[in-house]
Amino acid sequence: MTGQSSSPALFEMMQRLGIDPARRSIAQSELTYLTALHQCQGCKSKAECRSFLAQAPMSFAFAPAFCPNNDLLFEMQFDQGEPHVLHQGFDPGLPAA
Numbered sequence: 001m002t003g004q005s006s007s008p009a010l011f012e013m014m015q016r017l018g019i020d021p022a023r024r025s026i027a028q029s030e031l032t033y034l035t036a037l038h039q040c041q042g043c044k045s046k047a048e049c050r051s052f053l054a055q056a057p058m059s060f061a062f063a064p065a066f067c068p069n070n071d072l073l074f075e076m077q078f079d080q081g082e083p084h085v086l087h088q089g090f091d092p093g094l095p096a097a
């Protein structure tokens with residue numbers, strides 16, 4: 001994909017947000033993806049973005065507020081479905097109360 005080399009920050013941000021561009025729901029929303037790519041390429045916060053990605057954990061829940069794609073990335077996360085849910089205190093070996 002040619003966009004990946006011209007806007008690596010978008011792909012790294014997607015990866016760390018758990019967005020898989022190969023999933024069918026993401027591939028179907030090509031306009032959303034192309035809009036995000038275009039916004040990333042023209043972003044005026046590239047240095048701030050690089051600094052954020054260099055210091056951020058390997059995964060996080062939301063794109064930073066300075067990112068012009070934070071709403072589109074959230075939409076991609078939501079459209080992808082199947083969120084990872086933690087079931088604290090749940091023991092599948094115990095009968096339900």
